[in-house]
Amino acid sequence: MKVLFMGTGTSVGVPMIGCRCDVCLSENPKDRRTRTGLYVEAGGQCFVIDTSPDFREQVLAYNILHIDAVFFTHSHADHIFGFDDIRRYNTIQNHQCINAYAAPETLVDLERIFDYVMPQKVSGVYRPLIEFKPIDSPMQIGSAMIEPIVVEHGNKYTQGYIISEDGKEFAYVPDCASMPQETFDRVKNVDVMVLDGLRHTPHPTHLTIENSVELLQKINAKTSYVTHICHELSNDYLEKNLPDNIFPSYDGLQIEL
Numbered sequence: 001m002k003v004l005f006m007g008t009g010t011s012v013g014v015p016m017i018g019c020r021c022d023v024c025l026s027e028n029p030k031d032r033r034t035r036t037g038l039y040v041e042a043g044g045q046c047f048v049i050d051t052s053p054d055f056r057e058q059v060l061a062y063n064i065l066h067i068d069a070v071f072f073t074h075s076h077a078d079h080i081f082g083f084d085d086i087r088r089y090n091t092i093q094n095h096q097c098i099n100a101y102a103a104p105e106t107l108v109d110l111e112r113i114f115d116y117v118m119p120q121k122v123s124g125v126y127r128p129l130i131e132f133k134p135i136d137s138p139m140q141i142g143s144a145m146i147e148p149i150v151v152e153h154g155n156k157y158t159q160g161y162i163i164s165e166d167g168k169e170f171a172y173v174p175d176c177a178s179m180p181q182e183t184f185d186r187v188k189n190v191d192v193m194v195l196d197g198l199r200h201t202p203h204p205t206h207l208t209i210e211n212s213v214e215l216l217q218k219i220n221a222k223t224s225y226v227t228h229i230c231h232e233l234s235n236d237y238l239e240k241n242l243p244d245n246i247f248p249s250y251d252g253l254q255i256e257l
């Protein structure tokens with residue numbers, strides 16, 4: 001399986017509009033964080049998790065030329081507002097319909113926000129050719145498996161995903177305030193764990209970097225990454241201060257497992 005971090009920033013991105021702090025002005029490309037999104041090749045399929053407002057720039061930057069499916073974690077704007085650009089993949093894939101999966105609770109929002117996508121609503125318009133489908137249990141994608149895992153993230157129903165192939169497990173939880181016991185038990189000892197690690201200052205719907213590290217140490221993955229990072233934390237700071245086997249993710253980071 002191959003995983004590419006297309007975006008690793010919090011909802012406003014880094015640099016933040018109108019901010020002149022050291023991280024927002026940093027010349028280190030790893031401090032430039034677009035909104036979170038993941039591209040995965042597994043089981044002979046290519047898919048993305050979330051389509052952020054930066055989705056178009058991300059797929060152009062990483063030359064992503066094929067997408068078989070979209071999976072959503074939840075319906076906050078920073079995870080869904082690039083979705084319309086999926087229509088280019090319909091075109092270049094011979095008008096193949098693309099399945100978009102989300103929890104039933106998230107689908108209610110997606111079908112409202114993207115109501116023009118539904119074929120019966122408008123005709124003759126260049127709209128994405130999508131089938132919205134619920135995912136609330138493990139599902140086969142090609143020869144790999146993808147499994148939703150529920151987390152707490154304020155008032156929006158939110159799930160992460162575990163992707164499994166050839167006995168390797170990769171878990172992705174970009175937005176999380178806390179993890180129910182059942183999810184914790186499921187991700188314990190996975191090969192790679194990616195977890196929300198927003199900043200030092202407490203936030204009502206996200207883990208602080210300290211909470212995130214504490215949880216990651218208990219999860220005990222072979223390798224862990226923090227993501228959904230805001231401008232309080234530079235890449236250099238994280239590289240120097242995170243414990244062994246826990247790393248900052250950054251836009252363009254690729255891992256294979």
Ligand SMILES: [Zn+2]
Binds near residue numbers: 010011078079175228
């Ligand atoms: Zn988010």
Ligand SMILES: [Zn+2]
Binds near residue numbers: 015020024
């Ligand atoms: Zn800043």
Ligand SMILES: [Zn+2]
Binds near residue numbers: 153
């Ligand atoms: Zn969110």
